[in-house]
Amino acid sequence: RKRDGGTTSMSAAGEVVWLNPFRPEVQQALIDLVLEVVSLYDVDGVQFDDHFSLPNTFGYDPYTRALYTKETGRAVPDNPEDGAWVRWRAAKLTAFQRRLRSALRARDPGLLFSLSPNYADFAYKMQLQDWRTWVREGLVDEVVVQLYRPDLESLRRELARPEFADTKVPVAVALMAGQRLRPTPLALVQEQVEATRQRNLGLAFFHYAPLWEATDDPAGRLRGLEELFPDPSPASEPPP
Numbered sequence: 092r093k094r095d096g097g098t099t100s101m102s103a104a105g106e107v108v109w110l111n112p113f114r115p116e117v118q119q120a121l122i123d124l125v126l127e128v129v130s131l132y133d134v135d136g137v138q139f140d141d142h143f144s145l146p147n148t149f150g151y152d153p154y155t156r157a158l159y160t161k162e163t164g165r166a167v168p169d170n171p172e173d174g175a176w177v178r179w180r181a182a183k184l185t186a187f188q189r190r191l192r193s194a195l196r197a198r199d200p201g202l203l204f205s206l207s208p209n210y211a212d213f214a215y216k217m218q219l220q221d222w223r224t225w226v227r228e229g230l231v232d233e234v235v236v237q238l239y240r241p242d243l244e245s246l247r248r249e250l251a252r253p254e255f256a257d258t259k260v261p262v263a264v265a266l267m268a269g270q271r272l273r274p275t276p277l278a279l280v281q282e283q284v285e286a287t288r289q290r291n292l293g294l295a296f297f298h299y300a301p302l303w304e305a306t307d308d309p310a311g312r313l314r315g316l317e318e319l320f321p322d323p324s325p326a327s328e329p330p331p
Contacts, residue, residue, distance in 0.1 A: 092152035094169060100146050112145055113155050113183045122194050129195065129202055136203025137195070141237060143206070144218035147171045150180055172216070181221040185230075192230045207235040207265060207295075211254040226260055233260050235295050239267035243282045250290050263293030269301030277315045284319050 092098055099106050110117045125137055148171045150159075156167045159179060168176045195202055206222055214220040225231050236254070240246040246266075255262060264287045269275040287294055296302055303312040 093148050094151045094171065100148065109145060109149055111152060111155065112187050113158065118187050118190060122191055125191065126194060126198055129198055136205055138205035138207060140207040141209050141214065141218060144214065144220035145180065145184065147177060147217055147219055177216065177219065181215060181219045184219050185221055185224055188225055188230050203232045205233045205235065206231045207237055209237055210249060210252055223254060226258055231260060235263040235265050237265045239297065243279065243286060246283050247286055250286065255290060255292060261293060263295055265295040265297050268296040268298060271300060271305060274301035274306045277312055281315065281319060
């Protein structure tokens with residue numbers, strides 16, 4: 092719940108509501124879901140994205156207000172960007188991540204936990220997702236940072252952020268392949284791939300269709316991608 096009583100926010104998926112990640116029953120429901128997936132299916136791991144978080148405008152429901160006052164002795168600030176209020180909520184989300192990571196390790200220590208967040212400053216201040224702490228504590232095995240930028244220069248500025256040089260786990264960059272009816276020009280895809288490789292970072296794309304299917308020249312686009320990636324990744328090679 093927001094301070095004004097609202098319970099929704101706008102996202103790429105439209106108007107959405109959020110589960111409260113500070114409530115034990117919400118945490119347990121998500122932990123159970125993850126354990127169900129890794130138990131029933133032959134997966135290498137699980138991945139959460141920037142929505143494994145909470146927009147900083149939320150936290151004004153009675154449960155969270157009471158918990159904050161009980162633990163800090165203070166009333167919840169009216170300003171959702173108050174530093175102490177952001178830190179407290181981010182720490183609660185980190186504690187939840189510890190629970191989830193522990194449950195996953197207990198089920199199968201070899202399973203990977205991957206995260207695809209926004210860049211660190213935005214993720215922390217706007218989404219209460221302190222993923223650099225998660226990296227330092229060993230709570231994630233890899234990070235695929237979403238850098239959906241419309242041109243080469245804006246991507247290069249983002250790649251200069253400190254989190255891409257100071258990390259203890261493999262880091263990749265997710266580039267924008269395009270939207271459903273507006274694929275990113277192939278020349279820009281190629282430039283952004285090369286800029287990312289110059290930083291020795293891994294690559295991912297969002298999303299699948301504009302890579303080549305939802306384009307005017309799928310065959311030509313596929314050829315261009317094959318020139319960028321002439322060798323199969325080890326994970327994609329068929330078994331002997």
